[in-house]
Amino acid sequence: MSAADRLAALDELPATELCARAETALDALVTIMNEETTLLRAGSFRQAGGLTPEKTRLAQDYVTHARSVQRQITRLREEAPAELERLHGGHERLATQMAENLKVIASAxxxxxxxxxxxxxxxxxxxxxxxxxxxxxxxxxxxxxxxxAVRKSL
Structure with a gap:
């Protein structure tokens, strides 16, 4: 299945299922970013760095779902307004977590x-x-x- 086919299949999901998948991806991303932030605060830089591949995968997954939600926004407002509102709240949690994560990374x-x-x-x-x-x-x-000599890879 090509990427275009996967995107089309995602766009054709029922409104509630699309929102649920986007919310699941979002929650997973917020969770791993929180874990990374906690490890960085504790000075466990190697462990935090070990989360990068999974965090990258989760971020890509979330962006894919978020873009599908954007493409289907009119339909979702009609068919799943409560789920869409919950997803919006989750996105605000992600923005807050990202800001905190970036602050801790800058401090480190x-x-x-x-x-x-x-x-x-x-x-x-x-x-x-x-x-x-x-x-x-x-x-x-x-x-x-x-x-x-220093190797910077954080």
């Missing part, structure tokens, strides 16, 4: 950058000459600072 990134900057400065200061030469000045360092 800032903390990491600060730690790396301080570590690099400390490494560089330890390798700097701290004594004066016979002319009374501190000579430039003759050693090449090794520095540090």
């Amino acid at each position: 990134r800032n903390l990491t950058d600060s730690l790396l900057t301080e570590t690099a400065a400390m490494v560089a200061s330890r390798e700097r000459t701290k004594t004066y030469d016979e002319t009374g000045i501190i000579p430039p360092s003759s050693k090449v600072t090794a520095g540090i």
Whole structure:
């Protein structure tokens, strides 16, 4: 079955079923984002990073359903107004969770950058000459600072 066929089949679902599927996808996405946020707050960056593939899949699933809801909005307003309203409330929960998630990710990134900057400065200061030469000045360092390397994958 092609992607176009899957989208067409989704668009042809009964209104209540389409809303229910979209809501299920939305709830799963909110749940995994909440789990990621909790892990990041606890400093469990590796565990949080392990959620990325599943979070990506759930986000794609939700977007597919949300676009179908958008395409079918007129029909859904007529056939399933209560389900559509509930879905709208769920979307607001997702927006709130995303904002919180992004705030925690930004905080973690800032903390990491600060730690790396301080570590690099400390490494560089330890390798700097701290004594004066016979002319009374501190000579430039003759050693090449090794520095540090960082792989950013969060």
